[in-house]
Amino acid sequence: MTEPVLEARKVTKHYGHVLALDDADFEAMPGEVVALIGDNGAGKSTLVKALVGAIRPDGGEILVDGHAVHLTSPVDARRHGIEAVYQDLALAPDLDAAANLHLGRELYLIPFLKVLDRRAMRRRAVAAFADLGVELPDVSAPVGALSGGQRQSVAVARAVSYASRIIFMDEPTAALGVVQRGRVLDTIRKVRDRGVSVVLVSHNMPEVLAVSDRIEVLRMGRRVARYAASQTTVDELVGAMTGALELSNGGKGGAA
Amino acid sequence: MSDPQQVAGTPAAPEGAAPPGQAVPSARPADVRGAARRLGGRIVAASESWTLLALIILIVFFTIKAPGKFLTLSDFSLMGQNAAPLLVMAVGETFVIITAGIDLSVGSLLVLTGVMTDLYCIHHGGANAGWGTVAVGSVLGLATGAGWGAVQGFLVAKAKVPPLIVTLAGFIAAGEGVAYLITGGADFRTVPNALVNTIGSGSVIGIPWLIVISFAATIVAGLVLAFTQFGRYTYAIGSNAEAARRAGIRVDRHLIKVYALSGVLAGLAGILSLASFDSTTIAGHAFDNLEAITAVALGGASLFGGRGSMFGTVIGLAISTVLLEGLIIIGVNQYWQEVAIGLVLVAAVYLDQFRRRLRQRA
Numbered sequence A: 001m002t003e004p005v006l007e008a009r010k011v012t013k014h015y016g017h018v019l020a021l022d023d024a025d026f027e028a029m030p031g032e033v034v035a036l037i038g039d040n041g042a043g044k045s046t047l048v049k050a051l052v053g054a055i056r057p058d059g060g061e062i063l064v065d066g067h068a069v070h071l072t073s074p075v076d077a078r079r080h081g082i083e084a085v086y087q088d089l090a091l092a093p094d095l096d097a098a099a100n101l102h103l104g105r106e107l108y109l110i111p112f113l114k115v116l117d118r119r120a121m122r123r124r125a126v127a128a129f130a131d132l133g134v135e136l137p138d139v140s141a142p143v144g145a146l147s148g149g150q151r152q153s154v155a156v157a158r159a160v161s162y163a164s165r166i167i168f169m170d171e172p173t174a175a176l177g178v179v180q181r182g183r184v185l186d187t188i189r190k191v192r193d194r195g196v197s198v199v200l201v202s203h204n205m206p207e208v209l210a211v212s213d214r215i216e217v218l219r220m221g222r223r224v225a226r227y228a229a230s231q232t233t234v235d236e237l238v239g240a241m242t243g244a245l246e247l248s249n250g251g252k253g254g255a256a
Numbered sequence B: 001m002s003d004p005q006q007v008a009g010t011p012a013a014p015e016g017a018a019p020p021g022q023a024v025p026s027a028r029p030a031d032v033r034g035a036a037r038r039l040g041g042r043i044v045a046a047s048e049s050w051t052l053l054a055l056i057i058l059i060v061f062f063t064i065k066a067p068g069k070f071l072t073l074s075d076f077s078l079m080g081q082n083a084a085p086l087l088v089m090a091v092g093e094t095f096v097i098i099t100a101g102i103d104l105s106v107g108s109l110l111v112l113t114g115v116m117t118d119l120y121c122i123h124h125g126g127a128n129a130g131w132g133t134v135a136v137g138s139v140l141g142l143a144t145g146a147g148w149g150a151v152q153g154f155l156v157a158k159a160k161v162p163p164l165i166v167t168l169a170g171f172i173a174a175g176e177g178v179a180y181l182i183t184g185g186a187d188f189r190t191v192p193n194a195l196v197n198t199i200g201s202g203s204v205i206g207i208p209w210l211i212v213i214s215f216a217a218t219i220v221a222g223l224v225l226a227f228t229q230f231g232r233y234t235y236a237i238g239s240n241a242e243a244a245r246r247a248g249i250r251v252d253r254h255l256i257k258v259y260a261l262s263g264v265l266a267g268l269a270g271i272l273s274l275a276s277f278d279s280t281t282i283a284g285h286a287f288d289n290l291e292a293i294t295a296v297a298l299g300g301a302s303l304f305g306g307r308g309s310m311f312g313t314v315i316g317l318a319i320s321t322v323l324l325e326g327l328i329i330i331g332v333n334q335y336w337q338e339v340a341i342g343l344v345l346v347a348a349v350y351l352d353q354f355r356r357r358l359r360q361r362a
Helices: A044-051 A074-079 A097-101 A118-131 A148-162 A178-193 A205-211 A234-242 B014-023 B029-045 B047-065 B073-098 B106-123 B131-157 B163-183 B193-200 B209-227 B229-239 B241-246 B251-277 B288-298 B310-329 B334-361
Strands: A006-015 A018-028 A033-038 A059-064 A067-069 A082-085 A108-110 A166-170 A197-201 A214-219 A222-228
Touching: A006 A044, A018 A033, A018 A044, A018 A059, A018 A214, A033 A044, A033 A178, A033 A205, A033 A234, A044 A166, A044 A197, A074 A082, A082 A148, A097 A118, A097 A148, A097 B229, A118 A148, A148 A166, A148 A178, A178 A197, A178 A205, A205 A234, A214 A234, A222 A234, B047 B310, B073 B106, B073 B209, B073 B229, B073 B251, B073 B288, B073 B310, B106 B131, B106 B163, B106 B251, B106 B288, B131 B163, B131 B193, B131 B251, B193 B209, B193 B251, B209 B229, B209 B251, B209 B310, B229 B241, B229 B251, B241 B251, B288 B310, B288 B334, B310 B334
Parallel strands: A018 A222, A033 A197, A033 A214, A082 A166, A166 A197
Antiparallel strands: A006 A018, A006 A059, A059 A067, A214 A222
16 A cells, blocks of 8 residues: 555644644645645645644644654755645746746855856756746746746746655636646646646636546545545535535545 | 846846747747847846936036036046945945845944944054054944844844834934944044045055945945845845745845845945045934935835846946036036935836836736
C-alpha cells in the first residue's frame, strides 16, 4: 500500500469559541490531483493553512511521507517540498517574472557580496515557463503589466519549480476567463504527470470533476466523504458538502 | 513600467529580449509589432526618460537665457559641491521610498551628526585636531545617524507606526531637540582645519572632495540597489510586503536596515556639511527632507513603493539644482525659486500617478 505524501490526522483548530477544524482528516497520495471541497466555513482554508505551515493546529498530527512533522512556517513547509499558490498570488507587481520566480531564493553571481545572477535567474525562469507550456511575452516585464492569466502562470510556475512533493492551489481559476481557466487545468495535470501531487481547493464542481483524481469533502470542520472523481457527480458532491446527502460511511470508506 | 533593477534609462534589457523568442518560436508580424509597441510604451513610460528630457530642456533653456554664464565648468562644480550633502541624503531616501516608506528625519540627522562629530573634535583639539580625532568624531557621527535610523526603522517595522509619523517625530526630536540641547542653540564654529581644508574645500586630482565622496557613495549605493539581494528585497518589500514575507524574506529586519542606511547616509551628509560650512548650521536644514524627497520623486521613484532608481534620483536632484541655480542666474526673485520647487514636486508626483495609469492600461 502506498503511503500518503501528505496527511492530516484528527487535526483540530479553535478560533476562540469557534471550532474551525474538528478532528479533520485529509490525505494526498503521490502523483494525484486531489480536490478539497466544502461549503463556506467548512474549514477548507484553515486546513490548508495548517498543511502549508501558516497556522499551527491545536491538536492532531501532520505527516509527510508517513513521518509526523511540525510545520512552523510556510518557509518550513517549503523545506518539506510543500508549496502553495495563494488566491492573491503573492507576487511583487513591480518585479519581473524572473525576480518573482526567485523571490527569497535568489541565485548569486558573487555569493559573498550577495550580487544577484540575473542572467541565470532569467534563464531558469524561461525554462520553467517553457516547461509548463506557458507563453510569457517578456520575462523581463514587471509582473504588474501582465494579464491575470499570465500572473497566475508566474505564481504557479514558482510553486512548481520548488515543490518536490505537493502543491496547494487555492481557487486558482476564480479570477480567470474561460481560455485561461483551461490553461490552468492543463497546468495542474502537467504538474501531476511530473509526479508532484496537487491539492485543488475550488468551488467550481464541474472543474473539480474535470481535473481531479480524487475528491475529499469537508463539512463543519471534518472530512465527511471521499470519492473517486470518475465515480461521482456534481449532485452527489453538493449533497455531501451541504449535508443534504446523509453519508453512511462517515467519511471512512467513501468510494475512493 | 521600467525594470526597476535597471540602473540607467535602458528600459528594455538586451538579454531579456532573446529568451521570449525561444518560448514563442513563431513570431508573426503582429507579435513583432506588438513587441515594438511594448518597447515604445516602455520607453515613454520609463521614468528616467522623462526626467532626463526635463533636465536637458532646463539646461538648454538656461543656456540660451544666460549665455556664457550658465553651463560653465566652474558653475557645474559649484552646483555639485553645494548639492553634495543633499545628494547623499537623497540616496538614502531612495531606498526608504522604494520600500513604500518616507524619511523626514534626514536633515535633522545631518545636523545632529555634524554636532556629534564636532562635539568630539572640540574636546579633542578643536580647530587643530588631527585626522585621528576627525576619524573618531566621524565614526561617532555616523553611528549616531545609523542608530537613530535603526530606532526609526524598528518603530516602523515592529511597532507598525506609520513612517511619516515616526520620522516626523525623529525630525523634530533630533533637529529641534537634541541638536539644540547639545549646542545650547548656538552653532559650533570650531571645526578641525584638517577636515575643512580637505573635504570641505579641497580637491583631489582637480575634483572637489565633496563631489568625489558624494558620488562615490551614490555609485556604491546604486550598485547595491540594482545588483544585490539587499536591493532586490528593497524593491520586493515596497512592491508587496506580504508577498515578500511569504517568500521567506525577513521584512522587518530589512526595513530596520533600510532606515539605518538612510540614517548613516544622513550622517555622512552631516560630515560633508560640517566640513563645507565650517559650522554645524543647526538652523539651516529644516527643508532638506523635502528637497531629498523631491529629488527622489522627480527621479521616477513611486511614493507607493516598488519603483525607483539611483540614476533617477541623481537626475531628479540635478533638475532641482539646475532649476534653482538657473533662476538665480537669470535674476528671478529668490522667493519664486521656492514656489518653483513646490510646483516641480507636485508635477513629479502627478507624473508618477500618470505613469501608474499608463501601466494599468498596458
